[in-house]
Amino acid sequence: MSGLVLWGIGMLVVGVVLGRILRPQASIVLAALTTLFILFAFPGLASDLVPISADFWPVYALLLGALIGGMADRLSFYTWGVVILGVIFFILPLYGMTEFSLKMLRGIYSFEAYRVVLQDSQFQLTFSYSVIMAAFTIAFGVLLVVPTAYWVRLKTPELRPLIEFITLLPLVIPAIVIVFGYIRLYNTSSWLPLTGTATGTNILLMFGYATLALPYMYRAVDTGLRTIDVATLTEAAQSLGASWARIIATIILPNVLGAVLSGAFLTFAIVIGEFTMAALLNRPAFGPYMQLLGVNRAYEPAALAVIAFAITWGCMGLIQLVNRFSKHSRAAS
Amino acid sequence: MAFLDISHLEKSFGTMRVVKDFNLQIEQGEFVSLLGPSGCGKTTVLRMVAGFEAPSAGSIRIDGKDVVNLRPNQRKIGMVFQAYALFPNLTVAQNVGFGLGIAGVPKAEAAARVQEMLDLIGLPDLGSRYPFQLSGGQQQRVALARALAVRPRVLLLDEPLSALDAKIRVSLRTEIREIQQRLGITTIFVTHDQEEALSMSDRVVVMNGGIADQIGTPFEIYNRPTTRFVAGFVGTLNNFNAIVTDAASGGIRIGDSVLTLPQPVNAPNGAAITVALRPEAAHLGRAPGREVILNGTIAEVHFMGSVIRIKADVAGTMLSLDTFNRADTPPPPVGTATEISVSARDFIVLAD
Numbered sequence: 001m002s003g004l005v006l007w008g009i010g011m012l013v014v015g016v017v018l019g020r021i022l023r024p025q026a027s028i029v030l031a032a033l034t035t036l037f038i039l040f041a042f043p044g045l046a047s048d049l050v051p052i053s054a055d056f057w058p059v060y061a062l063l064l065g066a067l068i069g070g071m072a073d074r075l076s077f078y079t080w081g082v083v084i085l086g087v088i089f090f091i092l093p094l095y096g097m098t099e100f101s102l103k104m105l106r107g108i109y110s111f112e113a114y115r116v117v118l119q120d121s122q123f124q125l126t127f128s129y130s131v132i133m134a135a136f137t138i139a140f141g142v143l144l145v146v147p148t149a150y151w152v153r154l155k156t157p158e159l160r161p162l163i164e165f166i167t168l169l170p171l172v173i174p175a176i177v178i179v180f181g182y183i184r185l186y187n188t189s190s191w192l193p194l195t196g197t198a199t200g201t202n203i204l205l206m207f208g209y210a211t212l213a214l215p216y217m218y219r220a221v222d223t224g225l226r227t228i229d230v231a232t233l234t235e236a237a238q239s240l241g242a243s244w245a246r247i248i249a250t251i252i253l254p255n256v257l258g259a260v261l262s263g264a265f266l267t268f269a270i271v272i273g274e275f276t277m278a279a280l281l282n283r284p285a286f287g288p289y290m291q292l293l294g295v296n297r298a299y300e301p302a303a304l305a306v307i308a309f310a311i312t313w314g315c316m317g318l319i320q321l322v323n324r325f326s327k328h329s330r331a332a333s
Numbered sequence: 334m335a336f337l338d339i340s341h342l343e344k345s346f347g348t349m350r351v352v353k354d355f356n357l358q359i360e361q362g363e364f365v366s367l368l369g370p371s372g373c374g375k376t377t378v379l380r381m382v383a384g385f386e387a388p389s390a391g392s393i394r395i396d397g398k399d400v401v402n403l404r405p406n407q408r409k410i411g412m413v414f415q416a417y418a419l420f421p422n423l424t425v426a427q428n429v430g431f432g433l434g435i436a437g438v439p440k441a442e443a444a445a446r447v448q449e450m451l452d453l454i455g456l457p458d459l460g461s462r463y464p465f466q467l468s469g470g471q472q473q474r475v476a477l478a479r480a481l482a483v484r485p486r487v488l489l490l491d492e493p494l495s496a497l498d499a500k501i502r503v504s505l506r507t508e509i510r511e512i513q514q515r516l517g518i519t520t521i522f523v524t525h526d527q528e529e530a531l532s533m534s535d536r537v538v539v540m541n542g543g544i545a546d547q548i549g550t551p552f553e554i555y556n557r558p559t560t561r562f563v564a565g566f567v568g569t570l571n572n573f574n575a576i577v578t579d580a581a582s583g584g585i586r587i588g589d590s591v592l593t594l595p596q597p598v599n600a601p602n603g604a605a606i607t608v609a610l611r612p613e614a615a616h617l618g619r620a621p622g623r624e625v626i627l628n629g630t631i632a633e634v635h636f637m638g639s640v641i642r643i644k645a646d647v648a649g650t651m652l653s654l655d656t657f658n659r660a661d662t663p664p665p666p667v668g669t670a671t672e673i674s675v676s677a678r679d680f681i682v683l684a685d
Contacts, residue, residue, distance in 0.1 A: 228421065229416055229418065232414050232416050232418040233418055233420060235383070235385055235405070235412070235414070235418070236412065236414060236418035236419075236420070236476075236479075237420070237431070238384075238385075238404075238405040238406045239383060239405055239406070239408075239410055239411060239412040239480070239489075240406075240411075240431050240432035240435060240479070240480075240483060241406045241407075241409075241432055241435040241436060241483065242406055242431075242432075242435055243406060246435065250420075251420050251422070254422040255420075255421055255422050
């Protein structure tokens with residue numbers, strides 16, 4: 001055990017040194033190491049049983065070290081205290097959950113719980129359903145929010161408080177209220193019987209998801225629009241003969257792509273985890289599946305949660321990568 | 334009929350009349366500046382020509398056709414903005430080619446035109462750069478190339494030099510004027526900088542409170558301002574209170590000096606009028622041909638390099654005069670009593 005602790009401390013020191021040397025690139029190093037870690041860890045999922053020991057510790061230590069090294073002179077002592085408290089609060093339960101998810105087979109660490117989850121046909125069905133729904137929701141959200149936010153900024157800035165209020169409503173109106181409203185309005189005996197068919201219900205669910213994601217999507221896009229001179233760019237494009245559709249597609253959207261991606265990622269996270277609407281509309285989504293598994297199994301829900309975290313972090317990493325490598329990212333200045 | 338004909342143009346925002354009965358005729362290939370302080374309506378006129386604002390009344394005709402009801406993207410007008418307004422997500426070449434793509438110009442022809450434009454602005458190798466990789470002056474030249482690439486009928490420049498530093502501003506204004514003359518493109522240039530307006534334009538429109546106060550060549554505007562505002566806004570002026578002694582022959586009295594203006598005065602005998610004098614028209618000491626002698630005391634001396642601006646107290650009125658710097662003649666010290674000679678021909682009688 002003491003050997004393991006020494007290992008950990010050694011890797012922490014290596015991480016700090018690495019972080020100090022590569023300070024500006026520390027986040028890239030972190031991203032690269034995380035990717036390597038995932039690549040090394042996950043092939044084990046595909047094959048059957050690859051028992052892994054607490055070798056995790058040195059990797060975590062290295063990552064933490066690199067983070068500390070890279071950020072050291074940006075944060076004061078007290079800030080560090082808060083950061084460390086937060087890390088303990090956040091990492092410890094995560095560690096406990098991850099460790100628990102690896103203990104399905106008695107006496108050894110294994111990916112058995114992950115294997116069971118990933119091979120479950122219900123998992124595959126519900127997960128792919130939710131991913132597809134997320135994709136449609138994102139597309140609909142972008143088509144709805146980008147032109148709206150653009151138009152409000154350009155033509156009716158006095159309406160902004162009203163639009164902001166409307167986009168905030170989903171935060172104060174519970175999803176269950178929205179979905180009951182939907183069911184009342186669009187049931188089979190209504191003027192628009194959307195719940196009568198699976199496709200209709202899917203469309204309804206997508207609208208519901210888009211509503212839930214509206215506060216995040218709108219804010220992200222609006223913030224993105226704030227960084228460019230919307231009015232002048234529009235006038236420049238107009239004087240060159242561009243139509244509204246072309247201005248939005250070729251000038252506005254590409255310049256707020258980072259913001260749109262942030263909004264898209266948040267939408268994705270909301271859709272993947274959403275339970276109420278999917279359950280009450282009786283669609284085979286991932287949220288209800290997680291709930292079902294949670295009440296019936298022991299190790300699999302923990303594995304599922306770890307997978308969900310990995311997906312979330314993967315998305316965040318992707319957004320960072322896109323923003324970092326977009327060629328005109330400094331253009332807004 | 335003029336190529337660009339603006340007649341009886343009006344614009345109100347709510348109860349505020351920003352542009353009042355504005356008339357301007359511009360010939361093809363002419364470079365006209367709208368000059369005035371901020372809030373005088375010059376940018377509003379330009380934006381109405383571009384189509385970004387709808388006039389409250391009046392007409393704008395380009396090549397004989399009224400364009401007031403056309404949308405901005407239908408007017409075939411090129412515009413350059415103070416803030417450059419290059420599309421940040423597109424390269425320099427894509428920016429310049431943006432309008433060509435919309436106009437449906439074939440790819441090969443568009444590429445050739447883009448290169449031609451980049452050569453024209455002197456940045457032939459920067460096509461693959463992004464706007465943020467360029468300096469302000471380069472960005473504004475790209476913006477000019479982008480506006481010109483579509484071969485617009487009229488080029489509108491909205492204070493394009495205001496965001497640049499002094500040296501670039503001077504060199505770029507020469508460059509813009511050269512390009513404009515080479516292409517022979519009809520141009521309206523909005524500025525609050527009189528030096529820009531005077532040095533670049535065929536004609537200058539001095540605007541004040543939404544009205545075109547005076548329209549004329551830079552020479553006319555500077556030397557024969559017709560209103561007190563134009564005289565005061567363009568260049569520096571010394572104002573003198575004078576009494577009309579003989580209106581028909583142009584006789585007036587300033588203090589103790591009686592002088593005869595080259596033209597009759599449009600005021601009754603005995604009336605109080607204001608006459609003005611440019612600083613460069615006054616001469617330190619006596620000089621042949623300057624028959625009016627004023628006695629004063631040197632109050633301030635500002636050495637500005639090639640020019641020395643001296644302020645002298647003449648019977649309680651501060652008079653500015655400019656002399657050229659000469660290496661062998663140092664400026665007089667403050668407090669020296671001096672004679673200042675002027676010619677009656679250089680006095681400008683100001684209408685209100």
